[in-house]
Amino acid sequence: MTTINQKPLHVQRCWDFSQDEKPPYPTIDLLLARSKDESVVRVAFKVDTGFSGTVSLSDKVVNEMGLEPYGNTVIATATDTIEVPLYRVLLTQEELRMSGKQVAALGTKRCLVGRMLLRNECWLLNFVHNKSCLLESNLRKQSLNGAGTAGDLT
Numbered sequence: 001m002t003t004i005n006q007k008p009l010h011v012q013r014c015w016d017f018s019q020d021e022k023p024p025y026p027t028i029d030l031l032l033a034r035s036k037d038e039s040v041v042r043v044a045f046k047v048d049t050g051f052s053g054t055v056s057l058s059d060k061v062v063n064e065m066g067l068e069p070y071g072n073t074v075i076a077t078a079t080d081t082i083e084v085p086l087y088r089v090l091l092t093q094e095e096l097r098m099s100g101k102q103v104a105a106l107g108t109k110r111c112l113v114g115r116m117l118l119r120n121e122c123w124l125l126n127f128v129h130n131k132s133c134l135l136e137s138n139l140r141k142q143s144l145n146g147a148g149t150a151g152d153l154t
Contacts, residue, residue: 005033008078009135010135010136010143011124011126011134011135012095012133012134012135012136012138013095013133013134014126014131014132014133014134015027015028015029015044015131015132015133016130016131017130017131017132018044018046019130024130025046025047026046026047026125026132027044027046027047027049027132028044028045028093028132029042029043029044029045029047029093029112030042030043030045030055030091030092030093030113031043031091031092031093032057032061032090032091032092033067033089033090033092033100034065034066034067034088034089034090035090036100040092041061041064041065043061043111045111046110046111046112046113047112047113047118047132048112048113048114048120049114049115049118050078051112051113051114051115051150052114052115052116053075053106053114053115053116054091054103054104054113054114054117055089055091055103055105055111055112055113055114055117056084056105056106056107056108056110056111056112057087057089057105057106057107057108057111058109058110058111058113059107059109060110061111062087062107067087067088067089068087069085069086069087069107070086070087070088071085071086072085072086073085073086073106075106077143078139081129084106084107084108085105085106085107086104086105086106087104087105087106087107088102088103088104088105089102089103089105090102090103091103091117092145095134096117096121097133112130121134121135122134122135123135
């Protein structure tokens with residue numbers, strides 16, 4: 001059993017890594033809507049811990065949802081500085097305790113979820129079984145209170 005400071009790790013939910021790239025990539029499913037009155041679309045977002053924002057949307061998702069940009073912003077990527085469109089979307093993700101949260105999404109090549117959405121949560125990346133897992137809330141509270149670090153995993 002894996003523990004942190006002699007306390008067992010309890011997994012709340014796991015998502016499979018995406019197999020469309022090599023090596024495989026961690027993903028998480030989010031529900032998106034244009035407004036509260038419209039149907040939702042389930043999208044698998046790639047987890048990008050190098051992305052400091054909340055989410056970015058691919059052209060395919062933007063077109064499928066019929067989203068219109070409400071502005072543009074300049075972002076710095078790993079290789080360049082570019083101007084991208086901004087879209088308003090409502091996000092729902094039950095395990096992250098989000099329901100219809102309005103966010104500004106960037107228009108990019110791929111659907112990505114960044115650190116702003118992942119923060120204050122305790123995640124376990126399992127590269128043996130290609131899964132990303134959200135740990136239960138009691139461990140998140142312990143972790144936020146300094147219960148341990150990755151070096152404490154035994």
